[in-house]
Structure formats: C-alpha cells, structure tokens
Amino acid sequence: MLRYLLNKFALLIPTLVGITICAFAFVRLLPGDPILAMAGEHGVAPARYEELKQQFGFNLPIWEQYARYVGEVATGDFGVSISSKRPVLEEFKTLFPATLELSFFAMVFAMVIGIPAGIFAAVKRGSWFDQSLMGTALVGYSMPIFWWGLLLIIFFSGYLGWTPVSGRIGLQFFFKPITGFMTIDSLLYGKWDAFRSALSHLVLPAIVLGTIPLAVIARQTRSAMLEVLGEDYVRTARAKGLSAARVIGVHALRNALIPVVTTIGLQVGTLLAGAILTETIFAWPGIGKWMVDSIFKRDYVVVQSGLLLIALIVMAVNLIVDVLYAVINPRIRAA
Amino acid sequence: MKKTMTFAAALLAASVLSGMASAKTLVYCSEASPANFDPGTTTGGNDFDASSRTVYSRLVEFKHGGTEVEPGLADKWEISDDGLVYTFHLHPGVKFQTTDYFKPTRDLNADDVVFSFDRQFNKQNPWNGDKYLPNLTWDYYTGMDMPKYVAKWEKVDDLTVKLTLTEPNAPMLANLGMDFASIVSKEYADQLQKDGKMADFSTKPIGTGPFQFVDYQLDSVIRYAAHPDYFKGKEKIDDLVFAITPDATARIQKVLAGECDVAPYPNPADLATIKANKDVTLLDQAGLNIGYMSYNTTIPPLDKAEVRHALNQAIDREALIKSLFQDAGATPAQNLIPPTMWSWDKDVKFDSYNPDAAKKVLEAAGLKEIQLWASDRVRPYNPNFQRAAELIQADWAKVGVKAEIVNYEWTKYRAEGKKKDRPGAFQIGWTGDNGDPDNFFATLFACSAIGVSNYSSWCDKDFEDLIQKAKKTSDQAERTKLYEQAQVIFAKEAPAFLLAHSQVYAVVRNNVSGFKMDPLGIHRFDGVDKAE
Numbered sequence: 067m068l069r070y071l072l073n074k075f076a077l078l079i080p081t082l083v084g085i086t087i088c089a090f091a092f093v094r095l096l097p098g099d100p101i102l103a104m105a106g107e108h109g110v111a112p113a114r115y116e117e118l119k120q121q122f123g124f125n126l127p128i129w130e131q132y133a134r135y136v137g138e139v140a141t142g143d144f145g146v147s148i149s150s151k152r153p154v155l156e157e158f159k160t161l162f163p164a165t166l167e168l169s170f171f172a173m174v175f176a177m178v179i180g181i182p183a184g185i186f187a188a189v190k191r192g193s194w195f196d197q198s199l200m201g202t203a204l205v206g207y208s209m210p211i212f213w214w215g216l217l218l219i220i221f222f223s224g225y226l227g228w229t230p231v232s233g234r235i236g237l238q239f240f241f242k243p244i245t246g247f248m249t250i251d252s253l254l255y256g257k258w259d260a261f262r263s264a265l266s267h268l269v270l271p272a273i274v275l276g277t278i279p280l281a282v283i284a285r286q287t288r289s290a291m292l293e294v295l296g297e298d299y300v301r302t303a304r305a306k307g308l309s310a311a312r313v314i315g316v317h318a319l320r321n322a323l324i325p326v327v328t329t330i331g332l333q334v335g336t337l338l339a340g341a342i343l344t345e346t347i348f349a350w351p352g353i354g355k356w357m358v359d360s361i362f363k364r365d366y367v368v369v370q371s372g373l374l375l376i377a378l379i380v381m382a383v384n385l386i387v388d389v390l391y392a393v394i395n396p397r398i399r400a401a
Numbered sequence: 402m403k404k405t406m407t408f409a410a411a412l413l414a415a416s417v418l419s420g421m422a423s424a425k426t427l428v429y430c431s432e433a434s435p436a437n438f439d440p441g442t443t444t445g446g447n448d449f450d451a452s453s454r455t456v457y458s459r460l461v462e463f464k465h466g467g468t469e470v471e472p473g474l475a476d477k478w479e480i481s482d483d484g485l486v487y488t489f490h491l492h493p494g495v496k497f498q499t500t501d502y503f504k505p506t507r508d509l510n511a512d513d514v515v516f517s518f519d520r521q522f523n524k525q526n527p528w529n530g531d532k533y534l535p536n537l538t539w540d541y542y543t544g545m546d547m548p549k550y551v552a553k554w555e556k557v558d559d560l561t562v563k564l565t566l567t568e569p570n571a572p573m574l575a576n577l578g579m580d581f582a583s584i585v586s587k588e589y590a591d592q593l594q595k596d597g598k599m600a601d602f603s604t605k606p607i608g609t610g611p612f613q614f615v616d617y618q619l620d621s622v623i624r625y626a627a628h629p630d631y632f633k634g635k636e637k638i639d640d641l642v643f644a645i646t647p648d649a650t651a652r653i654q655k656v657l658a659g660e661c662d663v664a665p666y667p668n669p670a671d672l673a674t675i676k677a678n679k680d681v682t683l684l685d686q687a688g689l690n691i692g693y694m695s696y697n698t699t700i701p702p703l704d705k706a707e708v709r710h711a712l713n714q715a716i717d718r719e720a721l722i723k724s725l726f727q728d729a730g731a732t733p734a735q736n737l738i739p740p741t742m743w744s745w746d747k748d749v750k751f752d753s754y755n756p757d758a759a760k761k762v763l764e765a766a767g768l769k770e771i772q773l774w775a776s777d778r779v780r781p782y783n784p785n786f787q788r789a790a791e792l793i794q795a796d797w798a799k800v801g802v803k804a805e806i807v808n809y810e811w812t813k814y815r816a817e818g819k820k821k822d823r824p825g826a827f828q829i830g831w832t833g834d835n836g837d838p839d840n841f842f843a844t845l846f847a848c849s850a851i852g853v854s855n856y857s858s859w860c861d862k863d864f865e866d867l868i869q870k871a872k873k874t875s876d877q878a879e880r881t882k883l884y885e886q887a888q889v890i891f892a893k894e895a896p897a898f899l900l901a902h903s904q905v906y907a908v909v910r911n912n913v914s915g916f917k918m919d920p921l922g923i924h925r926f927d928g929v930d931k932a933e
Contacts, residue, residue: 118538121536121538146535146536147436148536149436150436150437151436151437151442151534151535151536151537151600151603152437152600152604157619160619161620164621216648216650216651219650219651219654220650220654223654223658224657227658230660231651231654231660232646232648232651232654233621233622233646233660234621237426237428237622237642237644237660240616240622243618346647346648348648348651349646349647349648351618351619351620351621355620355647356620358647359434359620362433363436
C-alpha cells in the first residue's frame, strides 16, 4: 500500500511542474502587453512604462520570471493581486467555501436524482422511460450552462417569483462568517430564516451546476447496473426467490456503485469548471467568479495563482479517489 | 373575543414599532467587485462608485448629473491672476465618519488635504509605496499629469490650503473633483501606521462623504450606513447596500423582481422588456465618450480639408451607427465633445451624407486608395472596429475609393497608429476623465499631442491658440466661448470622421427618487430617496 501511495505521489510531481508552466505561460500568451493593457486609452509615458515593467518584474528574462514564480509558490507565496493588492491565498481562502458549498449541493442534487433514475432506467431497459431518460441526459450533458442558468432565472425567479434571482443569502441577513458556509453559519447563529434564505438561494445555482454531473451519473449508473444485472450472482439471487427490490437494492446496486463513485470523484473538475460560469450568472461569491473578474481586470497574478490553486485541488481530489479506490479494491494496489 | 382584541392590539403595536424601527434601505446591484476602497489607488468606475462617491468627498464636486464644478469640502476658492496659485477655504466643522474601527478626535483640516495629495507623489511619504500596499502605481494622479502641473500643496492655516502650479492650467479645478482627489483622514492614517495595520486603509475606509462603510463580504455585498454628521446633511436613505451582480441579465431580473432598486448597464437585448415593465424606469444618456476616425492630415491628398469632408460625406453614418450599436443606440456625434459637457456648441453640425458631392471632390483630388485601420478590441465608443471598417469600406467603394483594411492587436494598433507618418484613416475613440473640454480637445488634438494621442497629426494654429488660451483662463464663461470657437474650426477643418457617443443606461424602480444618470459615468446615491 505504501509503495502504491509513493508511486501516486511521484506521479504528481511532473503534473505539478506541468501545471505551473501552463499557468505561467497562459497569462503570457494572452495578447497584448500587460502594462499597456492596464493603461487603457491613456497609454503610458515611456519612462513610466520602464518603471512599471521593473516594478512588476516583467523586465527580467522569461526563465528568470518563471524561476522566481516557482520559488515563491514553493514557499507558499502565491503573490498579491494587482488590482486589490491583497494576498491571493487570502482571497482564495475567503471565497473557496462558497464554491465548495455550491458544489456540494450541486453534487447532492446530481446524486439524489441521477442514481435512482439510472437504476430505474436499467431495470426498465428499452422502455419509453429508459429512452427518454437517456435522451434527456444527453441534452443535459450538452446544455450550455450560461443559457440554462439565465433561462431558469427568467422563468423561476422572474416569471414565477419562486426563487431569488442571485446572491448567496437575503440581504437582510448579515453576520460574520464562522465556517464560510452560509447554511452552516446561519444554523450556528440559530437563525432559521437565514438558513431558509440560504437554501432558497442555493436551489437554482445547484441545479444549473449539477446538471452535467447529473447526466453523467445517470448514464454511468444505468450502464453499471445493466452490466451487474447480467452477472451470475444476480441470477442466483433471483433464483433463490429474493424480492426484486432486494436483488436490485442490495446485490446489484452495491456492486454497480463502484464505478459510479469513481465517476463522482472525477466530476470535481467538471464542477469547478462549471462553477466559473454558474457563479458569474448567479453572482455567487466563489472562486469561479473571482477568476472571471480577474481575467477582465487583467489581474495576471490572480489568474496565474488561481489556476494553480484550482489545479491543486483537482489533483488532491483525484489522489484521494485513487487512494479510496485502492482501499475498496485491493487488486489495484498490486497493479 | 377579549383574547382576540388583545392579540390584535399587540399585533398593531408590534407593527407600529417595527414600522418605526424599519430603516430605509436602498439596494444597488453593482456590476463588479471593487478592487479596494482607496480611490487614489484604483481606476475602475465600479471602484469609484463603492468608495469615492459614497465614503469620500473632495475639495470641489461635480454638479449632480452634470460636468460643472461646484463647491465641495472647499466652500470657496481664489485663483491668482497669473493662474498659478489656488487658495481653498475649507468648510468649517466637517466631521469624519465614526465607526467601530476609527473614532476621529478632530474635524477635517488642511493637514488632511495636504496628506491626501502628498501620499500620491511624494516618495518619502510612507503611504506612497510598498509599506502601504504592494505595486502601487497611482494611475490617475500620473495619468492626469498632476506631477507636471503641481508645484506644491501648502497648509496656510487649519481651514486654508494653497496649491501652487508650475504653469496655468484651468482644468486643474476639474481634476480636483475627480475620484483620485478624494480627501482622506490623516488622523486615521497616522493611527493605522502606529498600529502597524496600514493595509486596512484600503479595506476599511474613513471619509467625510454621505455614507460610511459598514462591511464588505468579498465579491458579494457591500454595506454602508448614512453618515449621521455628513456636512451637507444626513441622507434620506439609512442603509445603502451594493449587491454585486456581474451578469447583466441577472441584474435586470433582480430589479424587476424588486431585489434591488437601481442597476446599471442592462443588456441591449433586455431594453424592450425593461421599457414594457410598469414598475421600473429606464434612464439613458449620451456617455462621456466619442468614437472617431482620424485622417492623417499631413499626407496628401488628406492634407486638404475638402478631401476629408468628402470622405466624411461618403459614409452613411446613420446606417453605420445602427449596425454597430444596434438596440443599445448611440448619439450621432456633432462635435468632438458629447452634448452633456459644458461648452458643447449646438449650432455646429457634422457633415451630412452626400455621396454624389463626395464623389466629385474625391475624383478631382485623385484619391483612389486609402488605408483604413481596425483593431480587435470592443470599446464603449465602438463595439466593433472591424465591422465599422467593412461598412465604411463599402461606402467608400461607392465613391470610387478603394480602402485597404489594416488590422493589428490593440496595443500594437495604438503604438502604430499614433506614429506621425501613419497613413490613412485610423479608428479610435476616447472616454473622458474629468468632464472638462480640455480633456477632449487638448488631449486628442493639441499640437503637442502629435505622436502621442493626436492620431490625425493635426496642428492648426487657430485651434491651438484657442485651446491653449482656454487652458490658461480660469473664468468658465470665457472658456466656454473659446471652446465654442474651437468647435467651429474643428468642424471646418474636419481632421476626423466623428462617429458617435455611445448611450449609457440604468434601470431604476419607480419608488426611487433623486437618482440621476451622471455624464461622468459614476453612480451617486447622495440625494436619493425611496418611498416604501
């Protein structure tokens, strides 16, 4: 097991180096000189330009800039935002709970609907339900988040008035964050109406963000179930005269869930990518919106370090999934 | 029955009490998070809405909804005859805001004013550099050429400040109404420096403005309360909330749903929905900007005014504007400056569409080919340079002029475009800073701006004399006359094709009163009220 873990860790190092290079290169590949881009129509006097170039370290050779950057990142210094002048890591820590909370509820939504729907479709294979579900899943998977989010806002918030348009909680609620999770903090303060408000604000963004994972999970559950339902042990269970519910719920589902769990773990990347658009539409103060704002503001430091931090999280989650997988399935450790 | 009566009475009492206690809250759905709350260090309109226009005041202010300068913290001022010395007399008894993080012990005085500017240029001032915040650039202070014009700031006595200039510069007064010129508290700065918490100066602001800062949840909500001791009188709104909502459609849905009271910048596609709604009003105004196309007036045959006029006449401007701005609309430009700016001359008219007349002149001048420049960037005054270039190309083809479109990425585009010998017609534009006509005329067409931002390389002696004289004259009526004459010359000489001033919009719920569109592109909440 230890060897397996060490192996996995060793693999992380080239990935990490690759990510720092990508993050570093991306912002430098954007067209235009960052200093001139910041200056707008005013332009900037040549002397001032040189001064700024030096101040931001853009005058150094590119490899030296990269070495500097890696050195800083290695010591946990992710830089200071060009626009807000606050440390990037501090902003990230403040905003990340919002993204985590939204992602969590999106995932709950995706699982609560996706798994039962997948099972049902597998059991009723070939029926109109199965076919329409798989069709819908395909549509869900291909849904442009931006369009889908705005459509839901216009219908549910604008036309029906059932849900708030955007934001994290009603503006009348105002308390200092403890955990940074609105649903938890509101309960810690004992404010039930604030909790309800936080939940109602979560409904639409969680549905929008959860739509793609929902489609993936439903399809994955269906195919895993179909595979398992054809296995000998299921036939045996049936032959023993067990009820259909017991055969599906206990014998088949437990085995079918293994690939589903992996799929769920792999959806973290999808969630973080989706969060960028979802948070922008719903004014959700998380890291996705933060990245978009920073791109518009040409805040290269935030974009660069934000990319890296997000990549680190995705890598960490993938590692955890790998490890869990090895715990569940001992055969993998040897491989 | 008795029980019911008691209950009803209790309910009534409760509702009366809660009615009394309920504070008047105005919610503004802002378009982006502020970078920070120190207006000297930021550059975005949304930064200024959240800091300088709420928390701070300045020596002079812009008239609400206009570009004229009026008294602010300075009740009055004198300008010496040579235009070099400005003496400001501060309003007595101006209180800084008292919050849970700062309790002022004194009123505003000259030290605060001197400190507010000194920190922006004096390298010895601890607040100028890294000790305060990393990578400070003081963009507006340098961008408005303050280091060139300001010789010194001096305290005469507690309520008198003297500004000495290096040369006469009438727009200086307008500069002092700009956001970067907001007056901060020296006492607060000293306290933070002593406590080793200098960075707090940019996150927990203290000013003398209409609203005081309460809280900011990063990227989400900013809260303010009315400043009870505001020197112009406490505002009618008790609480002001900025709900940060970057998506334009979501912003408008929030106004329509009553989740916010005011929202800026709707999507053009949503304008019809907004107009159809009975609960909200759509406000609009020509923005403080101009889209134009500079001819290089030094290269024949473009050195002849009649040729430039003919090129202007050959363009179907109405169709061009419609195609570029679509539903958002734009005000066709008659002058270089927009109609919201003082000194705008209503009698000056731009060339009208007349391809037949244009063709004759252009044939006689022998103009067969021309370069037409376009870039990739979306600008407020021109949403699509490339599309504009194609439409103009087609119009010019009809009068026998073949235009070759030259394309560059934005930064290279401007670098190439401003070269003195750049050929042809160059599309560009400008967004004003301080509402002073000098900020348009001199910045864009002064002889000294050739090679910098005078893309026409146009140096007309009469025009130059007028704008330089206007720059040195402090009397506004006198300046207005000079700029009006300058506009006549500009229209006669036609160094550029004038496109349009883009339209700016805001949506306001009907129970809100006193909110005005501002030509400077800012959103102010002083003087705004809300009916329940």
